[in-house]
Amino acid sequence: DVKVTQSSRYLVKRTGEKVFLECVQDMDHENMFWYRQDPGLGLRLIYFSYDVKMKEKGDIPEGYSVSREKKERFSLILESASTNQTSMYLCASSGSGGDNEQFFGPGTRLTVL
Amino acid sequence: DQQVKQNSPSLSVQEGRISILNCDYTNSMFDYFLWYKKYPAEGPTFLISISSIKDKNEDGRFTVFLNKSAKHLSLHIVPSQPGDSAVYFCAASKETSGSRLTFGEGTQLTVNP
Numbered sequence: 001d002v003k004v005t006q007s008s009r010y011l012v013k014r015t016g017e018k019v020f021l022e023c024v025q026d027m028d029h030e031n032m033f034w035y036r037q038d039p040g041l042g043l044r045l046i047y048f049s050y051d052v053k054m055k056e057k058g059d060i061p062e063g064y065s066v067s068r069e070k071k072e073r074f075s076l077i078l079e080s081a082s083t084n085q086t087s088m089y090l091c092a093s094s095g096s097g098g099d100n101e102q103f104f105g106p107g108t109r110l111t112v113l
Numbered sequence: 114d115q116q117v118k119q120n121s122p123s124l125s126v127q128e129g130r131i132s133i134l135n136c137d138y139t140n141s142m143f144d145y146f147l148w149y150k151k152y153p154a155e156g157p158t159f160l161i162s163i164s165s166i167k168d169k170n171e172d173g174r175f176t177v178f179l180n181k182s183a184k185h186l187s188l189h190i191v192p193s194q195p196g197d198s199a200v201y202f203c204a205a206s207k208e209t210s211g212s213r214l215t216f217g218e219g220t221q222l223t224v225n226p
Contacts, residue, residue, distance in 0.1 A: 035216075040218055042117075042202060042216045042217050043157070043216040045214075045215075094212040096212070100212040101147065101159050102212065104157045104158070106155055107155070
């Protein structure tokens with residue numbers, strides 16, 4: 001059973017703080033993704049990674065960076081949090097088998113004050 | 114630009130009746146489509162998928178129909194149950210993008226007892 005875990009379910013930070021969101025998957029998946037979910041906008045891809053130390057920009061990378069030092073771990077970094085980054089953040093992983101199914105973590109609800 | 118669109122933000126049906134959720138896409142390169150279900154405070158979970166070489170895929174109470182010429186797909190749930198109440202996301206991918214998915218905005222389904 002695939003498990004994707006995220007370090008925090010709820011997080012409250014102040015404007016300007018550096019924020020780390022951690023994601024770990026236990027299925028040896030090559031691909032990992034970070035999304036944010038906002039009402040009426042669906043899931044928007046921030047960054048993704050096809051391999052260790054690899055990263056690709058998604059649709060809305062501005063204000064974010066990522067790190068993938070180990071295959072099972074993919075971190076999302078908000079260098080200087082802003083109020084418009086208040087959102088639900090979802091991490092996902094998938095294998096390279098071709099069916100494109102992604103497995104999601106439970107999400108982190110981030111509030112930036 | 115929104116390449117995958119779910120034009121109905123919400124849908125309400127009676128228990129036992131059919132639920133039909135719709136999704137339109139604009140990119141003709143998309144060749145694989147998925148539906149995800151999301152409960153509050155949980156990550157999305159995979160429901161059903163369809164390849165562009167098919168026009169129908171069925172799994173129990175869930176059937177997905179694909180009309181490639183209209184760039185339209187729909188998810189049918191029969192019979193609908195109160196436990197089906199959730200947000201449903203349509204997603205699409207293309208072979209050349211690996212397992213990267215493009216999501217729609219989501220439709221909130223409410224099944225009334």
